[in-house]
Amino acid sequence: MQLSLAEENYLKAIYFISGPERNLVNTNAVAERLDTKAATVTDMLRKLKKKGLVSYEPYKGVRLAETGEKLAIGILRKHRLWETFLVEKLSFGWEEVHEIAEQLEHVRSSKLTERLANFLGNPQFDPHGDPIPNKEGVFPRRENLTLDKAEVGDFLLVKGVKDSSVDFLNYVAKLGIRLGDSIEVMGVESFDQSMKLKHEGSVLHLSAMACANIYISRG
């Protein structure tokens, strides 16, 4: 199946919006995510349906068909591999790579994808801690535990970020927090749930909102 760039982006958008529960996705949600108009989305949904990539009933919503999901995951795999390449091999900052990977993910060559994965040491997670599906589309397991759920006295490892906006990524980088770092919860302010943390020997204060966007694992 030879997809256009636009079709690939629609599949990926539907994949993300529908989430792990594979919910029905609204036309407007797709339009907003792709920064386009609802009428444009309707056109594309009919096209994707005709190609058998989604199930779509007018006014009801859309969800990925099996083929569509396979393709979406394939594009996601490429996206995250390229992001890893850019950070690990070309020394890009983790806030710079998404935009470039949005282009690279559309390069068609399964041999390239697999050679790249191998060159990178078959990474399981991308620079933001997001799981990279393997060639068969299977994701490595990751606890979806965020820092705000931790308790005083916990010793934790930083596993990823939930919010991958440039602003948040820059903020986390400025704090010196990197994936794999260990953090100890020293206290939680009951007024606003902000946290006092020990990180690399020094003490940090993070808002509840920031904590809710950092993935961690226990010990």
Place this chain on the structure above:
Amino acid sequence: MQLSLAEENYLKAIYFISGPERNLVNTNAVAERLDTKAATVTDMLRKLKKKGLVSYEPYKGVRLAETGEKLAIGILRKHRLWETFLVEKLSFGWEEVHEIAEQLEHVRSSKLTERLANFLGNPQFDPHGDPIPNKEGVFPRRENLTLDKAEVGDFLLVKGVKDSSVDFLNYVAKLGIRLGDSIEVMGVESFDQSMKLKHEGSVLHLSAMACANIYISRG
């Protein structure tokens, strides 16, 4: 200037057809190279002219304007850098990389291009021995001497291939000839100008046609 993929391919096609002498390029030549129709080319030439990227007079021909040439060389730089990456880092064969580089060359990010160049050690020549222009668009010098011009007794170094077709690249690879190898001319058959060569200790026979497509330098 934000170019479409099609526009970039036209600029590159005109660049190659016009050659180092910057000759006027015919509509049909562009159509043939891009595997499209003359009428389509005419449309695009008017568009590129309006953008100031080419000078074009109906029925006369087209040539790149300064901006157009700069852009074409920039795409060529990316193409050859990606080819180098694929061969050097991902162990692709030199006959496989052109097609993939045709896609990668359109990825827009000057930071990516320069990081990639740096990662590769700022190579001067691509896997086919073709010169890689630097960031300013300046090409490294290469003698355009081919093996068929050499004489008996010459000691030579293989510098590149003139014909980059998959067939020829496979043939040269099968012979075991690689860039940088040294070759000694043992004899030239006066009947058909085929050459008897010493390469890596053994003796090779190459047709005049093959020899005319191998770039060499003297000692």
Place this chain on the structure above:
DNA sequence: ATAAATTTTTAGGCAAATCTAAAAATGAAT
């Protein structure tokens, strides 16, 4: 110098992906 062949452009269309504006369906509120 004409005629024939070739090249190039023009005319008219088509498919993909987008838009705006209007109509229709759905869902929420009285």
Place this chain on the structure above:
DNA sequence: ATTCATTTTTAGATTTGCCTAAAAATTTAT
């Protein structure tokens, strides 16, 4: 159960890149 608001689709255009067929210009041959 109507009415109102929101969501979604339809209708009608636009732009880009491509096509075929016909016309026009240029080049080549007689």
